[in-house]
Amino acid sequence: MREDNQTVRIDKWLWAARFFKTRSLAATAITNGRVQVNQVRVKPSKHLVIGDRLEIRITPYSWIVEVLKISSHRASAEIARELFREDEQSIREREQIRENLKLERQLNRGHLDTRPTKRDRQKIIRFKQSSR
Numbered sequence: 001m002r003e004d005n006q007t008v009r010i011d012k013w014l015w016a017a018r019f020f021k022t023r024s025l026a027a028t029a030i031t032n033g034r035v036q037v038n039q040v041r042v043k044p045s046k047h048l049v050i051g052d053r054l055e056i057r058i059t060p061y062s063w064i065v066e067v068l069k070i071s072s073h074r075a076s077a078e079i080a081r082e083l084f085r086e087d088e089q090s091i092r093e094r095e096q097i098r099e100n101l102k103l104e105r106q107l108n109r110g111h112l113d114t115r116p117t118k119r120d121r122q123k124i125i126r127f128k129q130s131s132r
Contacts, residue, residue, distance in 0.1 A: 007047035008072045010037065010054075017062070018080040019056055034058070054084075060097055064090040070129045 008016075011026040014035065020026040027044035029035050034057045037046060048054075048067055056063040071083055071106065103126040 007049050008070050009044065010035065010042060010046045010048050011044040012072045013067070013070065013083070014049050014056070016074045016080065017083045018045060018074070018077060019058070029058070031058075060101070061094050062090065062093070 009042060011023050014020050014026040014030075026035075028080040030042065030044045030046075031056070033041050036042070036055045037048070037052050039053075048070065050067055050107065051069060052067045054063070054067065056065065066087075067083070068085055071079075071085045074080075076081045115132050
């Protein structure tokens, strides 16, 4: 970990905080405007300082976090969680999205996007014959 008075590039910090699997994915997200620092669109080379507020959008989720520690090294998930504090509203919104997606998956289970299998066709034939 770095000292509190030093800074680190935002793409490196996002990678170390485990929001992205690689620095290049983090840099691409920043370039595409999916990451903002203090409500301002930035470049991947922007240096973060403690207290900066980040808005990170990774479809379909969104995080609003405050930087608590600076690190340029990727470590375990437990250590990564110590690098930032997430906004309570952000947590609630993400949980709501997760619930909505779960319900949507359950609703779509009955709708098949594929052709019926041999077994399905046999069931259909039996059903049609029993209704005569």
